[in-house]
Amino acid sequence: MNLALAPETLARWQFGITTVYHYLFVPLTISLAAITAGLETAWVRTGKEKYFHATKFWGKLFLINIAMGVVTGIVQEFQFGMNWSDYSRFVGDVFGAPLAMEALLAFFFESTFIGLWIFGWDKLPKKIHCACIWIVSLGTILSSYFILAANSWMQHPVGYTVDKATGKAQLTDIWAVLTQNTTLVVVFHTLTAAFLTGAAFVVGVASFHLWRAKRAQLRGEELGEKRRRQIPAMLLSLRVGLVVAVIAGLGTAISGDELGKVMFEQQPMKMAAAEALWETQSPAPFSVFAVGDVSKGHNSVEIEIPGLLSFLAHNNFSDAVPGINDIAAQEAARYGGDPEDYIPSIFMTFWGFRLMIGFGMTSFVAGLIGLWTTRRKLWLAPELRPGEGEIPRLMLTRTREMNPFLTKWSWRVGILTMGFPLIANSFGWIFTEMGRQPWAVYGLMKTGNAVSPGVGQGEVITSMAVFTALYAVLAVVEVRLLLKYGKAGPDTDEQLSLIHRRRGGRRQADDLRVLTRRRNGELRPCTSTTSGSC
Amino acid sequence: MHLHDFWFLLIAVLWIGYFFLEGFDFGIGVLTRTLAKDRTERRVLINTIGPVWDGNEVWMITAAGSTFAAFPDWYATLFSGFYLPLLAVLVCLIVRGVAFEYRHKRPEERWQRNWEWAIFWCSLLPAFLWGVAFADIVRGVPIGPDKNFTGGVLDLFSPYALLGGLFTVVLFTFHGAVFAALKTVGDIRHRARAHALRYGAGAVVLGASFLAWTQAAYGLSLIHRPSSRWSRCSGRWPSPGPGGRAGRSPCPG
Numbered sequence: 001m002n003l004a005l006a007p008e009t010l011a012r013w014q015f016g017i018t019t020v021y022h023y024l025f026v027p028l029t030i031s032l033a034a035i036t037a038g039l040e041t042a043w044v045r046t047g048k049e050k051y052f053h054a055t056k057f058w059g060k061l062f063l064i065n066i067a068m069g070v071v072t073g074i075v076q077e078f079q080f081g082m083n084w085s086d087y088s089r090f091v092g093d094v095f096g097a098p099l100a101m102e103a104l105l106a107f108f109f110e111s112t113f114i115g116l117w118i119f120g121w122d123k124l125p126k127k128i129h130c131a132c133i134w135i136v137s138l139g140t141i142l143s144s145y146f147i148l149a150a151n152s153w154m155q156h157p158v159g160y161t162v163d164k165a166t167g168k169a170q171l172t173d174i175w176a177v178l179t180q181n182t183t184l185v186v187v188f189h190t191l192t193a194a195f196l197t198g199a200a201f202v203v204g205v206a207s208f209h210l211w212r213a214k215r216a217q218l219r220g221e222e223l224g225e226k227r228r229r230q231i232p233a234m235l236l237s238l239r240v241g242l243v244v245a246v247i248a249g250l251g252t253a254i255s256g257d258e259l260g261k262v263m264f265e266q267q268p269m270k271m272a273a274a275e276a277l278w279e280t281q282s283p284a285p286f287s288v289f290a291v292g293d294v295s296k297g298h299n300s301v302e303i304e305i306p307g308l309l310s311f312l313a314h315n316n317f318s319d320a321v322p323g324i325n326d327i328a329a330q331e332a333a334r335y336g337g338d339p340e341d342y343i344p345s346i347f348m349t350f351w352g353f354r355l356m357i358g359f360g361m362t363s364f365v366a367g368l369i370g371l372w373t374t375r376r377k378l379w380l381a382p383e384l385r386p387g388e389g390e391i392p393r394l395m396l397t398r399t400r401e402m403n404p405f406l407t408k409w410s411w412r413v414g415i416l417t418m419g420f421p422l423i424a425n426s427f428g429w430i431f432t433e434m435g436r437q438p439w440a441v442y443g444l445m446k447t448g449n450a451v452s453p454g455v456g457q458g459e460v461i462t463s464m465a466v467f468t469a470l471y472a473v474l475a476v477v478e479v480r481l482l483l484k485y486g487k488a489g490p491d492t493d494e495q496l497s498l499i500h501r502r503r504g505g506r507r508q509a510d511d512l513r514v515l516t517r518r519r520n521g522e523l524r525p526c527t528s529t530t531s532g533s534c
Numbered sequence: 535m536h537l538h539d540f541w542f543l544l545i546a547v548l549w550i551g552y553f554f555l556e557g558f559d560f561g562i563g564v565l566t567r568t569l570a571k572d573r574t575e576r577r578v579l580i581n582t583i584g585p586v587w588d589g590n591e592v593w594m595i596t597a598a599g600s601t602f603a604a605f606p607d608w609y610a611t612l613f614s615g616f617y618l619p620l621l622a623v624l625v626c627l628i629v630r631g632v633a634f635e636y637r638h639k640r641p642e643e644r645w646q647r648n649w650e651w652a653i654f655w656c657s658l659l660p661a662f663l664w665g666v667a668f669a670d671i672v673r674g675v676p677i678g679p680d681k682n683f684t685g686g687v688l689d690l691f692s693p694y695a696l697l698g699g700l701f702t703v704v705l706f707t708f709h710g711a712v713f714a715a716l717k718t719v720g721d722i723r724h725r726a727r728a729h730a731l732r733y734g735a736g737a738v739v740l741g742a743s744f745l746a747w748t749q750a751a752y753g754l755s756l757i758h759r760p761s762s763r764w765s766r767c768s769g770r771w772p773s774p775g776p777g778g779r780a781g782r783s784p785c786p787g
Contacts, residue, residue, distance in 0.1 A: 064636075067634075071628040074591075074624060077598055078613060080609075080613075081613025081614060082621070083614075085613065088602060088609055088613075092602050092607075096602035099603060100596075107596065108592055111589045111591075115589055168606075452614035452617075455617055462621070463618075466621060474632060481636060481639055484639075485639075
């Protein structure tokens with residue numbers, strides 16, 4: 001059969017497409033849940049309106065995201081059985097356990113409390129309502145932990161035995177699966193990257209609003225009432241986003257370095273492929289740019305930083321780092337077959353690794369610059385400090401402001417880098433999954449043996465085509481909705497419902513007819529049971 | 535009780551919970567075309583399940599996850615065997631979930647109307663397909679020695695399975711009508727009650743025929759004799775029927 005249309009190839013494409021797509025929503029959901037929870041806590045504690053508006057605004061964007069995250073997640077769960085039934089049979093006992101835990105614990109948590117949060121604005125006391133979003137946030141983090149534990153087991157299987165009679169992997173130590181160093185480091189890396197993603201998104205949207213308002217002010221135009229009232233919530237969001245971006249960006253870099261060291265030990269091939277390091281070298285250089293020739297097993301063009309790769313792998317500048325050719329020969333000797341069978345796509349791993357780092361770190365640096373230039377007090381002449389509710393000047397030094405051209409582009413960069421971590425995340429996953437090939441479970445099961453034997457080409461083509469088309473349509477819908485709500489900004493007409501102005505929060509059933517919105521100066525009673533229809 | 539008995543019971547409870555809860559969600563989806571007369575009524579109906587639908591759907595996600603963990607072979611055979619019906623269910627659940635969340639996010643009539651149609655079809659189809667799938671599980675499907683499904687997609691749609699699918703659609707719609715009668719007021723409530731009565735009667739008839747068929751074709755004899763299990767293995771079983779080959783045989787080996 002033509003290899004390009006073999007069920008294995010198609011099933012891999014489908015898994016890749018659906019996973020990357022699913023993972024666009026996951027990190028945004030994780031981080032926006034926590035950011036929303038933080039903002040709501042600030043509101044509960046201070047009672048300031050800007051926190052309320054910011055909570056509502058980011059909460060709404062969070063909800064648009066989580067809807068897509070949940071429904072595309074179901075596909076992930078089902079396709080193990082549909083397209084990878086031999087894999088499921090082999091590893092179900094081990095891999096299924098964290099997956100089932102995720103569904104049992106975290107998911108019930110999330111969906112129950114998300115319902116309470118959405119529909120509880122008018123019905124729950126403030127503090128309980130705020131606790132709901134914290135529980136949702138905890139649920140998203142637990143979910144990611146269990147899923148990453150399952151994935152880490154594929155990268156580095158531990159806590160199992162292979163049953164001699166059935167040839168299947170059996171779980172012997174769930175604790176080892178949940179706490180092995182691969183799991184912990186991957187969780188750290190993935191979560192910090194998720195927060196960098198959310199932070200860049202928040203910074204981007206806030207920059208859009210603030211720069212629009214600032215530009216109007218610079219032109220001498222009067223801001224409309226609505227825009228003016230949105231500014232405090234957006235200034236706050238910008239600040240929160242920048243702080244989170246810097247902390248999370250730093251965390252991503254540190255955890256990424258840790259993860260690299262773990263991978264140099266556990267999957268040397270992946271890291272050699274990431275560097276297109278064909279021959280074992282000591283000290284090994286870090287490759288900035290390379291054009292490889294896979295068939296000949298070396299690079300034709302290369303720019304390197306001497307010794308850096310040794311440092312990344314071993315924390316010193318001299319130790320040897322094994323190359324692709326040596327590792328492939330070793331694996332072939334150990335598992336049988338030709339050395340070439342054990343070399344993943346060097347093009348994808350090499351460039352995936354670089355794009356991941358490049359896009360991720362750009363966001364981090366942008367956050368750092370943003371945090372410095374928009375500072376409010378530190379090392380700033382008193383007359384240049386922005387007042388309350390004033391959009392800050394971008395200050396380079398104590399008295400020196402960026403020139404108009406740089407100012408314009410700094411704000412624009414804030415907006416344009418909004419999606420950079422999403423790109424970094426995608427390439428990170430593509431790198432780590434393709435770098436593990438030809439293995440589905442490293443050292444235990446090859447991807448070629450993992451597909452469903454009973455599922456034909458036609459079926460896989462159908463499902464891949466259907467999902468790709470459906471996801472494309474939904475992407476358009478989702479982006480348009482996010483644009484619409486993102487551009488509209490916080491709804492500052494929204495009033496706190498009556499319950500939150502009373503103490504205790506105890507009320508009669510008919511008091512639920514709360515006035516939630518003021519439109520065109522007219523108060524509209526709202527009795528609907530859903531958030532959006534009233 | 536062995537651990538696998540416990541997990542089997544747990545999975546059974548999860549599926550029961552799922553059909554109990556998502557069942558009326560599907561029913562409400564179907565009723566948006568059969569009960570609701572205009573867009574306001576459709577909105578009222580959809581709003582009744584607005585807060586609960588995704589919590590209900592979690593039961594299925596958990597059931598599938600537990601099957602994967604506890605019975606990998608069952609999970610692998612079932613999901614790869616029922617490939618295309620499950621694909622359709624997945625697509626419907628995605629579109630439906632997105633429809634609930636996005637329908638009211640824009641005011642345009644066309645936008646809302648399209649999502650409403652999506653809710654109808656994507657409620658009807660899974661309600662039907664789950665019935666077909668579970669009827670197939672009860673009846674048995676052709677499975678080879680390597681535990682993989684060996685039939686074609688048409689083997690899954692036998693008259694027996696179709697009846698099962700029809701039964702679940704009507705049953706869920708009945709449940710949806712009862713739920714609507716509980717959650718709404720006024721005219722629509724009265725009509726929901728009338729609908730509930732009709733769908734209820736239909737569900738009883740279809741359910742009785744489905745169970746009778748199950749009993750007659752695949753059940754143990756009504757008066758259980760110790761010898762009956764043995765006699766089924768000695769050649770009186772399997773009885774002829776579409777798709778009745780392997781998989782459902784209770785005989786050892």
